[in-house]
Amino acid sequence: MxxxxxxxxxxxxxLQINGSINYEFQFKILLxxxxxxxxxxxxxxxxxxxxxxxxxxxxxxVAITAKNPExxxxxxxxxxxxxxxxxxxxxxxxVKNVINKIIEKFGKLxxxxxxxxxxxxxxxxHEIDEDEWNxxxxxxxxxxxxxxxxxxxxxxxxxxxxxxxxxxxxxxAYQGFNADAYSASKAALILLTKCxxxxxxxxxxxxxxxxxxxxxxxxxxxxxKTEKDKEFMDSEHxxxxxxxxxxxxxxxxxFASDDASWTTGAILTVDGGESIK
Numbered sequence: 001m002x003x004x005x006x007x008x009x010x011x012x013x014x015l016q017i018n019g020s021i022n023y024e025f026q027f028k029i030l031l032x033x034x035x036x037x038x039x040x041x042x043x044x045x046x047x048x049x050x051x052x053x054x055x056x057x058x059x060x061x062v063a064i065t066a067k068n069p070e071x072x073x074x075x076x077x078x079x080x081x082x083x084x085x086x087x088x089x090x091x092x093x094x095v096k097n098v099i100n101k102i103i104e105k106f107g108k109l110x111x112x113x114x115x116x117x118x119x120x121x122x123x124x125x126h127e128i129d130e131d132e133w134n135x136x137x138x139x140x141x142x143x144x145x146x147x148x149x150x151x152x153x154x155x156x157x158x159x160x161x162x163x164x165x166x167x168x169x170x171x172x173a174y175q176g177f178n179a180d181a182y183s184a185s186k187a188a189l190i191l192l193t194k195c196x197x198x199x200x201x202x203x204x205x206x207x208x209x210x211x212x213x214x215x216x217x218x219x220x221x222x223x224x225k226t227e228k229d230k231e232f233m234d235s236e237h238x239x240x241x242x243x244x245x246x247x248x249x250x251x252x253x254x255f256a257s258d259d260a261s262w263t264t265g266a267i268l269t270v271d272g273g274e275s276i277k
Contacts, residue, residue, distance in 0.1 A: 042116030213271025
């Protein structure tokens with residue numbers, strides 16, 4: 001954020017010297033999301049946290065959700081112009097409460113980032129019990145449905161933007177990956193992105209999807225315990241390394257901003273080339 005402030009001061013001084021101050025023009029250049037209200041689910045850590053921070057630094061007021069109140073409170077302290085609302089994505093009343101609080105406090109919603117998700121224990125299909133299967137789909141798929149359903153009436157008023165965070169695992173199968181419920185939920189979210197983009201195009205709501213490869217987050221840490229694990233995972237990506245959360249967050253910023261005003265139904269891989277192998 002301090003880089004933006006320094007640039008603003010320099011740019012403002014330049015315009016003063018040249019006698020050409022246009023404040024609206026200046027802020028449009030500096031803050032791509034000025035005046036926007038954004039909601040990032042699962043925003044207390046990982047990709048969600050990085051995304052919320054980037055959107056905030058670009059002028060948005062950001063609401064983040066998480067199930068853990070302590071982690072949520074800590075995250076909010078590190079994100080400018082942010083509020084935290086504790087919620088369990090599996091509970092409809094919690095989801096409704098999040099949307100209601102945002103509307104009560106800010107009067108509108110412009111951006112929804114469906115980021116919250118879980119990763120199951122690695123097992124082959126015949127070893128998964130039905131409760132495990134349902135838990136993953138309830139969070140990773142039905143949870144996105146819940147938030148989108150409640151957000152749509154408000155996004156219709158602002159011609160807003162929805163960004164779904166899916167995964168490379170929703171695009172193709174990987175030998176030995178063995179997380180079938182996760183893959184199914186992420187593949188479904190890709191198709192839902194296209195369905196929602198068509199359904200709400202007349203409302204000028206843009207719906208797009210990002211499919212990350214392996215990103216350095218708490219979710220992937222169990223698979224990166226040793227140097228050998230890290231070297232293997234890096235080698236799986238043609239670019240030669242795994243991703244960082246802010247690299248996904250910057251892609252979200254593009255879709256959330258007016259730079260993507262003619263983009264809807266897009267599926268963007270941010271994966272170091274992993275999905276094209």
